[in-house]
Amino acid sequence: MQPTPDFDASRLARSLLRRCRQGALATLMAGSGDPYCSLVNVASHADGSPILLISRLAVHTKNILGDPRVSLMLDERAEGDPLEGARIMLSGRAEEADGSDLEIARRRYLNAHPSAEAFVNFMDFSFFLLRPTGTHLVAGFGRIVDLKPDRFLTEISDAAALLQAEQGAIDHMNADHREATNLYATRLLGAEAADWRCTGCDPDGIDLQAGSKTLRLDFPERVTSPGELRKMLVRLADEARAKP
Known part of the structure; x- marks a missing residue:
């Protein structure tokens, strides 16, 4: 089959x-x-x-x-x-x-x-x-x-700068952009409202978690640097806010 x-x-x-x-x-x-x-x-x-x-x-x-x-x-x-x-x-x-x-x-x-x-x-x-x-x-x-x-594995050989900045980006999202994180979960992924936080980011997407619930938000294209990541997160937040 x-x-x-x-x-x-x-x-x-x-x-x-x-x-x-x-x-x-x-x-x-x-x-x-x-x-x-x-x-x-x-x-x-x-x-x-x-x-x-x-x-x-x-x-x-x-x-x-x-x-x-x-x-x-x-x-x-x-x-x-x-x-x-x-x-x-x-x-x-x-x-x-x-x-x-x-x-x-x-x-x-x-x-x-x-x-x-x-x-x-x-x-x-x-x-x-x-x-x-x-x-x-x-x-x-x-x-x-x-x-x-x-x-099924993600290529990371070209993403050293992104990985080095990953924890800082996660901490920043969870401290200052919790609204955007929750919009990713609810409006882009259809999840119920919860205390969603970011637990990881890589060239292909970001991982979200609320208690025992987990989500994966794939990027529309790869990102390999902190600057590209920031632009992608802003873009996705704008898309989420535009959804009813």
């Missing part, structure tokens, strides 16, 4: 990567190689790769240190029958974050999970990135597709 012509598999996969905050992590048991599955909190790197903050005391971390091959299922937590909602099954390797990736992983994870501030500095906790080798997307009848990473 081929996907229907109006189905944008890449866009849906990217959206799930950005919006999901929990997932089922499958690892291989050290020694036996038996499959082991656990529930984990996730965030997304600037390129969309899942970020994990996990303890070395946990079984799944011990498994990763013995064999980094993992899979991660993320789903949209649809109301009603969960099997009617979209989900992706990522396969790849989990790597401990270091260097610039560690800095990005830490701030993006804490933006998505502020409560992790309570234990992020514990000696046994470390950030890991899941480096995908592919994904299996299931989104309903006629909408089942296998995708390579270049179909």
